[in-house]
Amino acid sequence: MIDLDHKEVILSLLGFVNRPGIDRFINFLNESDFFQAPCSTKHHLAKPGGLAEHSLHVYNLLYEKINRFGLEVPRDTITICGLGHDLCKVNYYQEGGDPCSDAQYNYLSNLWTQKQSFFEESSKEKLASLLDEKNLFARSIPSAKATIIIDWLKNKPNNPLPELPVVFSVADKLPLGHGEKSVSILQDFIKLTDNEKLAIRWHMGAWDLSDYSGRWSFNNANKLTPLVALLTTADFEASNILEKEGE
Known part of the structure; x- marks a missing residue:
């Protein structure tokens, strides 16, 4: 199922991104399951079209936060981080759900x-x-x-x-992690700034700390750019407040 309103808004926003490769990225989204996929298997927006809806929520919250704090962040950066932070979930779920015991x-x-x-x-x-x-x-x-x-x-x-x-289970065909995978997919099409890489990589905050880098890298990333905290909190607020009813 595709929510045509969500798809139209997302494609419109991406159409204003002025960065080489954006057309190829838009084609990738259209050919993938981005607009049909859920955002999770059993938590927030675990329904067809949930991933696109969540991405729009995060984009809107990120945009509002940046304006609220009077920060100078390029519009392209807001769009890429807000809409692209969860690309790791593209072609990641399969319909059916986990079998019973x-x-x-x-x-x-x-x-x-x-x-x-x-x-x-x-x-x-x-x-x-x-x-x-x-x-x-x-x-x-x-x-x-x-x-x-x-x-x-x-x-x-x-x-x-x-x-x-309609229920889903995970079928990860490219197990690169979470934020890291989103960065990797985006960079197949467009060049990211360092701030964009940091924000997308760490958008899960404390829920995506690896044993190798742990909290030190996350803390250091927050010191380098406020975009990390802004995207992390936008993602958390979207999944725990705006989308709570879908759990």
């Missing part, structure tokens, strides 16, 4: 055997894609969907089956 699967299967005569045919039709040729739940059923079905079978089998969410 053996215990959860066995419990679901037992409930299904006991109660499938209770509910309407329309509910059976909704479950068809999750059943095998023997009319049993496939072992690969995602845990998130199994949880909803178990609750329904236990407590409300006479009611229609609730809508089952």
